[in-house]
Amino acid sequence: xxxxxxxxxxxxxxxxxxxxxxxxxxxxxxxxxxxxxxxxxxxxxxxxxxxxxxxxxxxxxxxxxxxxxxxxxxxxxxxxxxxxxxxxxxxxxxxxxxxxxxxxxxxxxxxxxxxxxxxxxxxxxxxxxxxxxxxxxxxxxxxxxxxxxxxxxxxxxxxxxxxxxxxxxxxxxxxxxxxxxxxxxxxxxxxxxxxxxxxxxxxxxxxxxxxxxxxxxxxxxxxxxxxxxxxxxxxxxxxxxxxxxxxxxxxxxxxxxxxxxxxxxxxxxxxxxxxxxxxxxxxxxxxxxxxxxxxxxxxxxxxxxxxxxxxxxxxxxxxxxxxxxxxxxxxxxxxxxxxxxxxxxxxxxxxxxxxxxxxxxxxxxxxxxxxxxxxxxxxxxxxxxxxxxxxxxxxxxxxxxxxxxxxxxxxxxxxxxxxxxxxxxxxxxxxxxxxxxxxxxxxxxxxxxxxxxxxxxxxxxxxxxxxxxxxxxxxxxxxxxxxxxxxxxxxxxxxxxxxxxxxxxxxxxxxxxxxxxxxxxxxxxxxxxxxxxxxxxxxxxxxxxxx
Amino acid sequence: xxxxxxxxxxxxxxxxxxxxxxxxxxxxxxxxxxxxxxxxxxxxxxxxxxxxxxxxxxxxxxxxxxxxxxxxxxxxxxxxxxxxxxxxxxxxxxxxxxxxxxxxxxxxxxxxxxxxxxxxxxxxxxxxxxxxxxxxxxxxxxxxxxxxxxxxxxxxxxxxxxxxxxxxxxxxxxxxxxxxxxxxxxxxxxxxxxxxxxxxxxxxxxxxxxxxxxxxxxxxxxxxxxxxxxxxxxxxxxxxxxxxxxxxxxxxxxxxxxxxxxxxxxxxxxxxxxxxxxxxxxxxxxxxxxxxxxxxxxxxxxxxxxxxxxxxxxxxxxxxxxxxxxxxxxxxxxxxxxxxxxxxxxxxxxxxxxxxxxxxxxxxxxxxxxxxxxxxxxxxxxxxxxxxxxxxxxxxxxxxx
Numbered sequence: 001x002x003x004x005x006x007x008x009x010x011x012x013x014x015x016x017x018x019x020x021x022x023x024x025x026x027x028x029x030x031x032x033x034x035x036x037x038x039x040x041x042x043x044x045x046x047x048x049x050x051x052x053x054x055x056x057x058x059x060x061x062x063x064x065x066x067x068x069x070x071x072x073x074x075x076x077x078x079x080x081x082x083x084x085x086x087x088x089x090x091x092x093x094x095x096x097x098x099x100x101x102x103x104x105x106x107x108x109x110x111x112x113x114x115x116x117x118x119x120x121x122x123x124x125x126x127x128x129x130x131x132x133x134x135x136x137x138x139x140x141x142x143x144x145x146x147x148x149x150x151x152x153x154x155x156x157x158x159x160x161x162x163x164x165x166x167x168x169x170x171x172x173x174x175x176x177x178x179x180x181x182x183x184x185x186x187x188x189x190x191x192x193x194x195x196x197x198x199x200x201x202x203x204x205x206x207x208x209x210x211x212x213x214x215x216x217x218x219x220x221x222x223x224x225x226x227x228x229x230x231x232x233x234x235x236x237x238x239x240x241x242x243x244x245x246x247x248x249x250x251x252x253x254x255x256x257x258x259x260x261x262x263x264x265x266x267x268x269x270x271x272x273x274x275x276x277x278x279x280x281x282x283x284x285x286x287x288x289x290x291x292x293x294x295x296x297x298x299x300x301x302x303x304x305x306x307x308x309x310x311x312x313x314x315x316x317x318x319x320x321x322x323x324x325x326x327x328x329x330x331x332x333x334x335x336x337x338x339x340x341x342x343x344x345x346x347x348x349x350x351x352x353x354x355x356x357x358x359x360x361x362x363x364x365x366x367x368x369x370x371x372x373x374x375x376x377x378x379x380x381x382x383x384x385x386x387x388x389x390x391x392x393x394x395x396x397x398x399x400x401x402x403x404x405x406x407x408x409x410x411x412x413x414x415x416x417x418x419x420x421x422x423x424x425x426x427x428x429x430x431x432x433x434x435x436x437x438x439x440x441x442x443x444x445x446x447x448x449x450x451x452x453x454x455x456x457x458x459x460x461x462x463x464x465x466x467x468x469x470x471x472x473x474x475x476x477x478x479x480x481x482x483x484x485x486x487x488x489x490x491x492x493x494x495x496x497x498x499x500x501x502x503x504x505x506x507x508x509x510x511x512x513x514x515x516x517x518x519x520x521x522x523x524x525x526x527x528x529x530x531x532x533x534x535x536x537x538x539x540x541x542x543x544x545x546x547x
Numbered sequence: 548x549x550x551x552x553x554x555x556x557x558x559x560x561x562x563x564x565x566x567x568x569x570x571x572x573x574x575x576x577x578x579x580x581x582x583x584x585x586x587x588x589x590x591x592x593x594x595x596x597x598x599x600x601x602x603x604x605x606x607x608x609x610x611x612x613x614x615x616x617x618x619x620x621x622x623x624x625x626x627x628x629x630x631x632x633x634x635x636x637x638x639x640x641x642x643x644x645x646x647x648x649x650x651x652x653x654x655x656x657x658x659x660x661x662x663x664x665x666x667x668x669x670x671x672x673x674x675x676x677x678x679x680x681x682x683x684x685x686x687x688x689x690x691x692x693x694x695x696x697x698x699x700x701x702x703x704x705x706x707x708x709x710x711x712x713x714x715x716x717x718x719x720x721x722x723x724x725x726x727x728x729x730x731x732x733x734x735x736x737x738x739x740x741x742x743x744x745x746x747x748x749x750x751x752x753x754x755x756x757x758x759x760x761x762x763x764x765x766x767x768x769x770x771x772x773x774x775x776x777x778x779x780x781x782x783x784x785x786x787x788x789x790x791x792x793x794x795x796x797x798x799x800x801x802x803x804x805x806x807x808x809x810x811x812x813x814x815x816x817x818x819x820x821x822x823x824x825x826x827x828x829x830x831x832x833x834x835x836x837x838x839x840x841x842x843x844x845x846x847x848x849x850x851x852x853x854x855x856x857x858x859x860x861x862x863x864x865x866x867x868x869x870x871x872x873x874x875x876x877x878x879x880x881x882x883x884x885x886x887x888x889x890x891x892x893x894x895x896x897x898x899x900x901x902x903x904x905x906x907x908x909x910x911x912x913x914x915x916x917x918x919x920x921x922x923x924x925x926x927x928x929x930x931x932x933x934x935x936x937x938x939x940x941x942x943x944x945x946x947x948x
Binding site for chain 2: 044362
């Protein structure tokens with residue numbers, strides 16, 4: 001019967017084992033697999049905070065135009081003069097006070113200046129520096145919110161979306177288990193700025209309902225006598241020709257939009273009258289009024305639906321307005337089912353108020369992830385098996401001792417990986433098991449066995465010198481201890497820097513190495529010792545030791 | 548008990564000179580190799596795009612290259628990887644003129660798909676479960692629930708095989724009926740390939756990663772030097788770092804010779820190798836210190852010799868066991884861990900060699916050098932104004948004094 005202190009120590013060991021098992025059961029839920037094992041997308045995006053100002057400028061262009069129209073104040077054009085100001089031309093010089101009021105209520109806070117011109121009114125509105133700063137700082141937050149909504153719509157489990165980077169202008173997105181990364185990246189990068197614009201028909205275009213614009217910019221401009229009107233711009237609509245090639249229709253559209261995507265209250269996939277996929281939308285009440293007025297005005301004429309970012313806008317369709325549309329409508333286009341669904345999702349989640357670009361991407365397909373797990377397990381079993389075999393053959397019963405300690409080491413490492421989220425819940429510490437992490441585990445076993453070998457060789461040396469079994473064991477453990485500490489400290493030291501400076505999979509490697517080696521101190525020294533004591537505490541003095 | 552090595556009395560120090568000469572040759576050779584060949588830097592360091600694509604049928608690498616060139620994607624590397632029966636292709640793009648800092652993975656996939664005649668239908672080899680479910684829900688007799696279940700089953704099956712070659716492979720999936728098969732034949736298709744993994748590293752991120760890796764290595768070395776200085780003595784620290792640098796350099800040269808790809812996990816492997824090499828050196832230094840303290844041997848040279856012989860058993864067994872683990876990784880760990888495992892498998896061997904044949908002799912040589920200097924200074928000290936000689940101190944005397 002082992003003596004009481006030994007029993008307590010064995011109980012402590014058992015308790016630790018129990019804790020580890022508890023922490024990792026059930027393994028599917030507790031152990032957080034990295035993206036390289038689970039499959040998934042890791043995407044780092046950079047938000048162009050400067051472009052946010054331009055986006056606001058464009059939005060304001062539309063809002064000013066809408067407001068002036070509502071107030072019955074005419075204008076001939078609203079054009080962006082430079083990156084931070086708009087110029088409104090052709091207003092009624094006599095109604096300057098009303099114009100100023102309308103501008104103040106639309107772009108309040110901006111600098112509003114009336115540039116006097118002969119006869120017609122001319123105004124310039126400029127974004128002040130503090131508003132500029134506001135737009136740039138909130139650009140990231142607004143983008144984050146929009147992206148979150150879009151990712152929600154994807155139905156990915158446990159997505160990770162957070163700000164990153166020293167300037168706070170990066171967004172990190174991790175989506176486990178993603179099968180179609182192209183679709184995901186499109187959803188994340190498409191600014192999805194949607195606008196309805198009225199068509200400016202060239203003089204002499206008779207049949208407004210069936211008019212089709214020409215396929216080259218020059219021809220389009222020529223139709224207006226060589227120069228487009230001040231409030232009109234050309235927008236392309238690409239399409240496939242009969243022969244399979246691509247061509248572009250160039251639509252002359254009013255710059256100021258009737259209704260924009262921000263006015264949408266809801267959007268969802270539906271079908272048109274032929275059963276093809278389309279996107280239905282609902283407008284806010286205020287926008288609905290505007291839309292109703294615009295459709296009434298444009299009965300029998302075409303209105304274009306334009307989609308795109310600030311740099312690349314395209315017309316997706318230009319239907320004829322056949323009836324008054326108030327606050328519900330439908331967008332037709334050459335959509336597939338998924339495309340319509342994705343467009344609806346983008347519209348629902350709002351436009352991205354600036355330009356975003358992907359600066360880093362790592363995507364691992366799920367099949368590759370499974371292969372990696374299998375390979376890692378195979379290598380681990382091979383390595384562990386070889387070590388186990390050697391230890392038992394070379395050190396006999398002490399070898400079994402070492403194998404038990406090693407097995408415990410692995411168990412404790414997994415347990416720590418499972419328990420870490422508990423200990424630091426709330427903090428962004430996720431101990432994930434990555435492929436290099438599995439390698440780290442295998443390495444830990446190889447290094448942990450070093451501790452055992454150091455001790456056993458010492459014990460053998462002492463026995464050779466003629467010491468008693470008990471003394472040899474004691475001396476072996478105490479003399480080897482300092483060396484073991486030194487060794488582990490150096491490797492852990494290297495691993496700490498890896499953990500600090502590494503990312504993703506490399507950090508997983510560092511974490512498993514550190515946890516594994518620390519646990520090995522416990523198992524190889526303390527637990528192994530207790531097991532020796534267990535063997536030695538048998539009957540009286542032992543003459544021989546199976547080592 | 549079985550004992551492989553017992554009471555050896557190999558005179559390691561005498562073999563020191565020629566072995567150090569050999570090491571010097573190896574070092575020079577390594578530097579030469581690295582200067583001439585350079586390193587195969589992965590996209591984590593150079594920036595760029597990388598894809599691993601599995602084809603349904605044997606891929607034509609030449610055709611792929613041509614298709615990419617036609618699509619304006621120049622400066623590419625296209626090779627088959629892994630087992631030929633797996634039909635996998637590895638594509639790597641550097642900076643493409645005109646593309647700026649764009650993420651090119653989408654463009655590569657699209658270019659290759661168009662080259663094979665994409666029809667715009669839903670690609671069952673790529674689409675996710677939600678998209679497939681939506682397509683299936685369009686079938687008159689199929690409700691939303693069964694559509695979702697079937698879509699998920701299809702995707703699960705695809706994850707196993709990585710790619711579908713044809714509609715026959717769908718037959719075995721529960722819930723799949725001939726009518727559904729007919730419908731899919733009209734509305735969907737199987738793309739020629741599936742992307743198993745893709746990566747893009749922009750230049751800004753690439754520079755950051757290089758910087759971080761460099762810092763990690765530098766700080767690790769410094770900390771290790773400091774630690775050994777504290778625990779032992781400064782010149783022992785130099786000896787250890789010398790051995791470590793020797794190991795890292797030779798391993799790096801071997802790495803370059805075999806043209807393996809340098810990536811962040813490989814940097815991690817080198818750091819681990821450094822840790823392991825110091826480990827090894829520390830064990831012997833510990834024994835040397837212990838023997839010096841107990842004044843077991845005679846001269847430093849004899850003590851060092853004795854210490855190495857005493858720890859030889861442990862060194863060989865541990866190195867052997869760790870080496871076996873790494874060999875297991877190298878053989879079975881799959882292509883992703885191959886370069887990583889190589890560094891360790893090769894490095895451990897060199898590491899053990901360097902501890903015995905570099906670090907320890909270095910200590911002895913250093914002492915001899917200091918002794919010689921002490922003798923000359925002592926002669927000078929006979930004359931007035933001379934300075935006392937400096938001795939190689941036993942590190943344990945630091946404690947006493």
